[in-house]
Amino acid sequence: MSYDNPPTFPRKSATFDDYTLSEIRRAAATGIYDIRGGGAKRKVPHFDDLLFLGASISRYPLEGYREACNTAVTLGDRFASKPIHLKIPITIAGMSFGSLSGQAKEALGRGATIAGTSTTTGDGGMTEEERGHSELLVYQYLPSRYGMNPRDLRRADAIEVVVGQGAKPGGGGMLLGQKISERVAGMRDLPEGIDQRSACRHPDWTGPDDLEIKIGELREITGWEKPIYVKVGGSRPYYDVALAVKSGADVVVLDGMQGGTAATQEVFIEHVGLPTLACIRPAVQALQDLGMHRKVQLIMSGGIRNGADVAKAMALGADAVSIGTAALVALGDNDPRWEAEYRALGTTAGAYDDWHAGQDPAGITTQDPELAARLDPVAAGRRLANYLAVMTLEAQTIARACGKSDLRNLEPEDLCALTMEAAAMARVPLAGTSWIPGGGGF
Amino acid sequence: MPVFDLATTPLREFHRALHSVREGENEAFEVLNPRGAHSVAVGAMAPVHVEVRGSVGYYCAGMNEAAEITVHGSAGPGVAENMMSGRVTVKGNASQYAGATGRGGLLVIEGDAASRCGISMKGIEIVVKGSIGHMSAFMAQKGAMAVLGDAGEALGDSLYEARLYVRGSVKSLGADCIEKEMRAEHVAQLSDLLARAGVEADPASFRRYGSARKLYHFNVDHAGDY
Numbered sequence: 001m002s003y004d005n006p007p008t009f010p011r012k013s014a015t016f017d018d019y020t021l022s023e024i025r026r027a028a029a030t031g032i033y034d035i036r037g038g039g040a041k042r043k044v045p046h047f048d049d050l051l052f053l054g055a056s057i058s059r060y061p062l063e064g065y066r067e068a069c070n071t072a073v074t075l076g077d078r079f080a081s082k083p084i085h086l087k088i089p090i091t092i093a094g095m096s097f098g099s100l101s102g103q104a105k106e107a108l109g110r111g112a113t114i115a116g117t118s119t120t121t122g123d124g125g126m127t128e129e130e131r132g133h134s135e136l137l138v139y140q141y142l143p144s145r146y147g148m149n150p151r152d153l154r155r156a157d158a159i160e161v162v163v164g165q166g167a168k169p170g171g172g173g174m175l176l177g178q179k180i181s182e183r184v185a186g187m188r189d190l191p192e193g194i195d196q197r198s199a200c201r202h203p204d205w206t207g208p209d210d211l212e213i214k215i216g217e218l219r220e221i222t223g224w225e226k227p228i229y230v231k232v233g234g235s236r237p238y239y240d241v242a243l244a245v246k247s248g249a250d251v252v253v254l255d256g257m258q259g260g261t262a263a264t265q266e267v268f269i270e271h272v273g274l275p276t277l278a279c280i281r282p283a284v285q286a287l288q289d290l291g292m293h294r295k296v297q298l299i300m301s302g303g304i305r306n307g308a309d310v311a312k313a314m315a316l317g318a319d320a321v322s323i324g325t326a327a328l329v330a331l332g333d334n335d336p337r338w339e340a341e342y343r344a345l346g347t348t349a350g351a352y353d354d355w356h357a358g359q360d361p362a363g364i365t366t367q368d369p370e371l372a373a374r375l376d377p378v379a380a381g382r383r384l385a386n387y388l389a390v391m392t393l394e395a396q397t398i399a400r401a402c403g404k405s406d407l408r409n410l411e412p413e414d415l416c417a418l419t420m421e422a423a424a425m426a427r428v429p430l431a432g433t434s435w436i437p438g439g440g441g442f
Numbered sequence: 443m444p445v446f447d448l449a450t451t452p453l454r455e456f457h458r459a460l461h462s463v464r465e466g467e468n469e470a471f472e473v474l475n476p477r478g479a480h481s482v483a484v485g486a487m488a489p490v491h492v493e494v495r496g497s498v499g500y501y502c503a504g505m506n507e508a509a510e511i512t513v514h515g516s517a518g519p520g521v522a523e524n525m526m527s528g529r530v531t532v533k534g535n536a537s538q539y540a541g542a543t544g545r546g547g548l549l550v551i552e553g554d555a556a557s558r559c560g561i562s563m564k565g566i567e568i569v570v571k572g573s574i575g576h577m578s579a580f581m582a583q584k585g586a587m588a589v590l591g592d593a594g595e596a597l598g599d600s601l602y603e604a605r606l607y608v609r610g611s612v613k614s615l616g617a618d619c620i621e622k623e624m625r626a627e628h629v630a631q632l633s634d635l636l637a638r639a640g641v642e643a644d645p646a647s648f649r650r651y652g653s654a655r656k657l658y659h660f661n662v663d664h665a666g667d668y
Contacts, residue, residue, distance in 0.1 A: 032660070145543040145562060148524060150485055150505040177659055189545065189564040189583045190602055194658040197600070199581065203561040204520040204539040210500070213480045217501040220457050221485030 023266075034266040035174070037099075037355025037365065038325060039167050039258040039302060044275035046258070046303060047312045049422030050415050051431060054401045062400040069396040070406040073320050075297045076158060076227020076250035079219070083227050083250075084136055084158050086320065087116025088392045089407055090310060092384075093255075093301055093324035094140045094160065094231070096122030098175055098184045098196075099262035099355065100328075101372035102129045103380075104364045107331050109133035110377060111384025115392075120160060120322075122262075123173065123198050125187050126152040133381075138229065141218070143172065143199040146188040150221055158251075159218055160229040161211070163202075163240075166255030166302045168264045169233030169273045172200035175263065176356050181367040211247040229253050234274035234302065238282035245287065245296050253322065254283050256302030260325040262365070263356030276302035276313075278425040281412075284317030293317065294408075307394020314395070315410035316426055330387040331380040332362045449475035453482065463488040465508070476502075478518065483511050489528070503530040506547060522549045525566055538575065541568045544585065550639045557594065560587045563604055569639035579606055580616065588635055590643055598651050606651040607632050609643065620654045 012018065026034065055061035062069065077083040092112045097105050099122065106129035112119040118136035121127075125147015131137055139156030141148065153159065164170065175184075175196045185192040205214045215228050230244040231253035244252045256276025261269065280300055287293035300313045301322035313321050325333075334342075336349040338361035345352070345359060355365035363374035399407050402414045416431040417423035423430040424438035446456040456473060460483065463469045470491040476482050480499035483492045486509035494502065497515030507526040516534030525544040532540075535553035542558070544566025551559075551568070557575035560568050565584040573591030580596075582604035592610035599616020605628065606619075615621075624646075632645040 145524060145564070148543065149526060149545065150487075150507065150524070153505070174660070191658075194602075195660055197581070199562070203558070203580075204501070204523050204542040210519075213500045217481040217484055217504050220453065220481045221505055223457075223461065224454070 035176075035263050035356055036266055036269070036353040037260060037262050037264075038269070038353045039260045040270050040273070040275075042270055044257070045277050045419065045421045045425055046275065047277060047309045049277070049418045050312050050426055050428065051418065052308075052311070052315075052398055052402060052414055053416060055403045060403045062403055062405060064397060064400050067400065068405060069399050070408075071392055071396060073297070073408065075299075075320065076229070078227075078250040078296055079248065080158075080225060080227040080250055081223075082157075082225045084118060084138075086118060086136070088388060089314065089320035089395075090115075090304075090388055090391055091117050091138075091299060091320060091322045092119035092327050093259070093322040094120035094122040094138070094162065095324055095328075096124040096175075096262060097127045097130070097187070098122075098124040098146075098180075098367070100364060101366055101375065102127060103372050103375045103377045104328075104331060105130040106133050106377040107375065107380035107384060108327060109137070110381025111327070111330070111388065112136070114381065114385035115388035117388065118157065121156075123175075124184065125149070126156070127187075129377075131155065133377075140231075143202045144188075144197075145203065146196070146198070153218070153226075154222055156226060158227040158229060159222070160231050160253065161215065161218075161249075162231045163211075163244075164233035164235070164255075165231065165261060166233045166257045166259035166273055166276070167261035168268045169235040170200060171264060171268050171272070173198035173261070173263060174356075176358075184367060208243040208247050211243075215248045227251055229299070231255065233257075233259075234276065234279040237274065237279045238286045241283040241286040241298070242290060245290055245292050249296060251297045251299060252283070252287075253299045253301065254279050255322075256300070258303030259301050260328075275425070276300060276304075277422060280313060280316040280318060281425070281427045287317075294319065307391045307396075308398060310391055310395040311398040311407065311410055312415065314407050315414050316412055319408060326387070327384055328364055330384045331364055332375060332383070333360070333364050335362055338362055443470045443472055445472045445474060447474040448477065448479055448482075453479060456483075457485065460486055460490065460492070460509075463490050465489065476515070480518070483509070486511070486528070497534065506530060516553065517551075521551075522547070522566070525549065535572070536570075540570075541566050544568070548635075548638060550641075554591065560585075560604070563587070567635055567638075569635060569641060571641060573610065576613075577616070579604055579619075582606070586631060586635055588632060588639070588641075588648065590641065598653070600657065601651075601653040603653065605631070607645075607648040608651065609648045612649075612651070615651065618654045618657045619651055622650045622652045624648070624650045 073089045075084040109130045113135040120138040138158045227250040229251040230249040232240045234256040257273035297319035300318040341361035360366040363371045415428040473494045476496045478499045484504040489508040492511040499518040501520045503511045503522045509528045512531045519537045520539045522530040523542040525547040527546045529548045531550045536551045536555040538556040540555045540559045541549045549568045551570045554572035559574040559578040563582045568587040576594035579598045583602040586605045588607040593612045596616035598619030
């Protein structure tokens with residue numbers, strides 16, 4: 001090194017960053033795309049880009065430890081004779097037995113029941129573990145129809161017709177052979193140990209006119225008792241929500257791209273769909289335009305992590321939220337206590353996403369009996385219940401500070417945005433201004 | 443025999459009666475004037491007999507368990523979808539998705555069936571006296587289908603373990619579906635199936651199609667087959 005010939009630092013490309021280079025090498029070595037679990041990991045505008053304004057002279061707050069703030073919500077009272085009554089507006093999203101162990105499904109049911117909320121089946125059908133331990137169980141009706149039967153349909157508390165999910169709107173799924181145990185294979189009517197494809201479209205209907213007829217069939221079979229949800233991935237939320245309402249849904253579940261999946265191509269998860277924040281206002285607008293806001297309930301999911309996220313989603317017009325990834329973390333997923341084993345798998349706690357591989361050290365996304373036995377469903381259920389209680393208390397704290405005696409009284413006027421992108425998506429003013437960027441339709 | 447005239451009686455009333463029958467109670471129903479109504483005789487849970495006098499819309503006999511249901515007319519999309527057990531007979535033609543995802547029972551279509559007949563079937567048995575449309579038995583997992591007429595394009599695409607028997611021509615086979623040897627066990631199975639369906643035909647005149655099982659585990663060298 002000399003003054004006359006000074007070296008520059010080695011410079012890595014922002015376009016070809018370390019992750020991109022590693023993926024090119026991996027693709028070149030294997031000839032197959034990367035499959036993983038979870039939702040979008042890229043940074044997108046999210047609830048962190050919003051702030052509550054709170055109360056001061058122009059708004060009157062409620063006393064935090066004395067004045068009530070309701071968290072209960074009723075779902076599905078549009079047509080169903082037996083709607084769902086939740087104590088808290090945070091539900092557990094659909095996750096399959098097959099993707100998750102029986103113990104994990106039991107833990108989800110236990111935790112949800114303690115908290116007074118619902119849990120949801122997934123691809124693969126209903127297990128005794130989750131029915132037995134879930135006071136309120138939503139039965140997913142999926143394109144694959146794995147494990148689907150009218151007996152379970154009748155013993156569900158609600159039915160969720162799954163059109164898509166946020167991690168892969170327009171995509172199906174693949175449960176790889178290593179997770180297809182004898183029990184999983186039996187429930188799915190397929191040979192043990194082979195890859196199992198989950199279709200991207202329902203086998204017996206296409207489009208909203210057919211969906212309306214399908215919902216009619218489900219209602220006739222179950223005596224018009226059960227609320228019928230329609231779940232869509234964040235794609236064209238204004239039109240999808242409007243069409244779900246037109247089709248006769250009691251509840252619409254809308255899942256943004258941060259929502260998790262058991263196993264999908266990385267390229268799909270990261271490059272298809274809308275961020276959760278961008279989904280809510282168009283969905284609420286659709287409901288309002290149809291005069292159905294609060295009559296057809298909206299459940300938002302995809303990256304809900306804490307009570308602030310719950311409060312923000314509800315302030316933007318959601319009636320409830322749903323959690324999947326966060327619930328798994330509460331059970332013990334990606335816990336640093338298993339760091340040595342995560343390292344052995346070539347990853348680290350907090351980054352483990354090979355949920356399809358069946359080697360989960362935490363015993364959650366596996367069918368390996370020894371690994372699954374690591375999860376105590378009673379203790380894990382208690383952790384989930386604790387987490388749900390904390391989220392609810394946090395949301396109530398914020399709502400009271402905004403002067404609201406019910407979480408659903410929160411409104412966009414209570415919020416401002418830290419970035420122009422978030423302001424445009426959430427349709428709330430940029431902080432310190434009265435300016436809402438965007439407009440002019442969806 | 444209780445008679446429900448859908449020209450004057452809501453479908454819900456018929457279903458209340460149908461769903462209140464329990465196993466061991468031998469009931470029979472007659473449904474008049476279906477006039478293309480959707481979801482007729484869905485969700486039966488007992489071995490009752492239902493005679494539907496006329497053509498029906500979508501999902502007739504959907505999710506049937508144990509009941510014997512006869513449609514004296516044609517059926518719209520998804521007849522006997524997800525049937526668990528029992529028997530459904532369509533005297534006329536059936537539209538698309540007939541027997542979709544069915545898990546058990548016997549579906550007999552005396553006319554033709556449109557596209558995607560037996561899609562994703564999971565144990566049901568289907569006998570079609572006429573022909574079937576394109577993409578039939580797509581992703582069919584279990585069960586058996588016998589077709590006395592012809593099959594359209596892409597029969598058995600992405601097939602798993604369902605057995606397909608076709609007497610007529612097959613326009614083309616779908617991904618991973620191949621013609622297989624008709625061994626004695628298959629002749630026996632087909633004979634029994636045809637007999638239960640009330641069809642007189644020589645099992646030896648059929649050809650069998652099944653899965654090549656090349657797509658059971660993802661292999662990049664087979665990516666072009668998908």
